[in-house]
Amino acid sequence: MTIHKKMFDDNDEQPTVMVSGGFDPVHIGHIRMILEASKHGNVIVVANSDEWLFRKKGFVFMEFEQRAEILSAIKGVIKVSGVDDSDGTVCEAIKRLKPTYFANGGDRAKHNTPEQAVCDDIGVKMLWGVGGNDKANSSSDLVERVVVSSKVSDR
Numbered sequence: 676m677t678i679h680k681k682m683f684d685d686n687d688e689q690p691t692v693m694v695s696g697g698f699d700p701v702h703i704g705h706i707r708m709i710l711e712a713s714k715h716g717n718v719i720v721v722a723n724s725d726e727w728l729f730r731k732k733g734f735v736f737m738e739f740e741q742r743a744e745i746l747s748a749i750k751g752v753i754k755v756s757g758v759d760d761s762d763g764t765v766c767e768a769i770k771r772l773k774p775t776y777f778a779n780g781g782d783r784a785k786h787n788t789p790e791q792a793v794c795d796d797i798g799v800k801m802l803w804g805v806g807g808n809d810k811a812n813s814s815s816d817l818v819e820r821v822v823v824s825s826k827v828s829d830r
Contacts, residue, residue: 690716690775692802695758695765695790697723699736701745704780708806712778713751715802720746720755721768727760766793773797778805 692712698705698720712718722742725735743755758768769777769790777790777799784803785791794801 691719691753691772692716692776692778693719693721693765693769693772693774693799694778694780694805695721695723695768696780697728697731698742698746699728699732701742704806706749708778708780709746709749709752711806712776712802715776715778717753718749718751719772719774720749720752721758721765721772722746722755723760723765724757727763730763764789766790769793769799770797774799776800776802778802780805781807 692715694708694712696705709718709720722739723731725739728735739757743757746752747755754772756768756772758765760767766789770793777794779788779802781804788801791801793799
């Protein structure tokens, strides 16, 4: 599923900034990253698949279609796209969408960003620490807090 929001003329050569992640659930760190990325151009959000989420976390809190709809409503986002992330990366989407920039949040650096090589190969510029140099929150931590809280309230 890809959601498009037309924000400019087809002839307009606005730079595009790709951000990616699980966004499950969307939290303040994601919002800060997307809003800061929008200062560099029109934002394309690549949301990982439900299969990727399950492989990484062991659960899917919110299905892709719902995450995509929420993400598309954020100011500056012109497109939300899925990705073939069966290799554990969003390289397929970078090659397909060819953004001007690939933005990475505060928990990413050259040593843990496998997409660096494909960006270098096709001329996509890397942006680091977008949304802040510290990870503002973690979707996994938010879900864990709910699980722990619900177990405590069951007593």
